Amino acid sequence: MNQYLSLYCELLKKHGQPKDQWGLWCRRPKTKWQREEVIIGAILTQNTNWQNVKKAITNLKQVKKCSLKLILELDLQKLEELIRPSGFYKTKARYLQGVTEYILKSGGVTKLMKCDLVELRSEILKLKGVGPETADSILLYALDMPVFVIDEYTRRLVKVRGWLEHQSSKLNLEPTDRFDYEYLRKLFEENLPKKFELYQDLHALIVVEGKQAGRKVIK
DNA sequence: AACCAGGAGAGAG
DNA sequence: CTCTCTCATGGT
Numbered sequence: 001m002n003q004y005l006s007l008y009c010e011l012l013k014k015h016g017q018p019k020d021q022w023g024l025w026c027r028r029p030k031t032k033w034q035r036e037e038v039i040i041g042a043i044l045t046q047n048t049n050w051q052n053v054k055k056a057i058t059n060l061k062q063v064k065k066c067s068l069k070l071i072l073e074l075d076l077q078k079l080e081e082l083i084r085p086s087g088f089y090k091t092k093a094r095y096l097q098g099v100t101e102y103i104l105k106s107g108g109v110t111k112l113m114k115c116d117l118v119e120l121r122s123e124i125l126k127l128k129g130v131g132p133e134t135a136d137s138i139l140l141y142a143l144d145m146p147v148f149v150i151d152e153y154t155r156r157l158v159k160v161r162g163w164l165e166h167q168s169s170k171l172n173l174e175p176t177d178r179f180d181y182e183y184l185r186k187l188f189e190e191n192l193p194k195k196f197e198l199y200q201d202l203h204a205l206i207v208v209e210g211k212q213a214g215r216k217v218i219k
Numbered sequence: 220a221a222c223c224a225g226g227a228g229a230g231a232g
Numbered sequence: 233c234t235c236t237c238t239c240a241t242g243g244t
Contacts, residue, residue, distance in 0.1 A: 025225095041225090042225080046225075046227065047225085047227080047239090047240095048226085049223080049225095049242070049243070050225070052243090055242090084240085085241060087224090087239080088240055089239090089240070091240095128227085128228075129226090131226060131227045133226065134227080137225070149225080151225055152224095153225080
């Protein structure tokens with residue numbers, strides 16, 4: 001068992017199955033509407049506390065079911081007003097409508113799940129408001145595709161545990177490249193069985209662990 | 220009362 | 233390609 005799998009076992013033992021802490025995101029199986037809500041949440045949570053996102057989603061549900069159809073039905077100003085608690089509400093409202101338009105035009109979430117992973121990833125990365133982390137969160141948690149999500153918690157963990165110390169010199173990488181998004185993503189994916197359930201749980205556990213650890217050892 | 224949380228786009232150099 | 237600025241709310 002390599003260090004990535006032992007990390008999973010260690011965190012699983014410590015925190016348990018990350019279902020309740022992560023609400024919908026780690027729930028399996030998911031309904032179509034739960035998948036849509038995860039996509040909406042993935043945009044809303046950008047650089048924002050999850051507590052604020054919950055308020056925004058509650059506001060949306062108060063109007064109607066939190067779905068992609070609702071996002072398109074609402075006019076921009078109304079949507080802005082509803083998601084205001086999540087911050088950056090004007091830009092996020094536009095992001096949401098753009099992403100929603102693309103998904104519905106492509107045939108909806110169920111259709112997307114049958115697409116080729118690599119192609120779909122490069123397609124949604126072109127959408128405004130969808131960077132690497134948001135794209136992979138959507139692919140992994142909404143569409144059950146095996147992509148590992150890299151975030152600040154993952155970077156810190158890799159840094160703190162010194163996992164890249166001897167590999168970086170071996171591969172002759174510049175210090176800035178060692179924590180590059182794509183590099184870290186491939187590192188995790190190459191060292192773990194390609195299963196979306198494992199990716200979902202491990203990433204969630206890393207976040208839970210990271211939050212609990214706080215920012216005491218970081219620099 | 221700063222500081223920051225499941226980031227990303229746009230512009231400059 | 234790598235900085236730096238901007239977008240904004242709510243909790244410590």
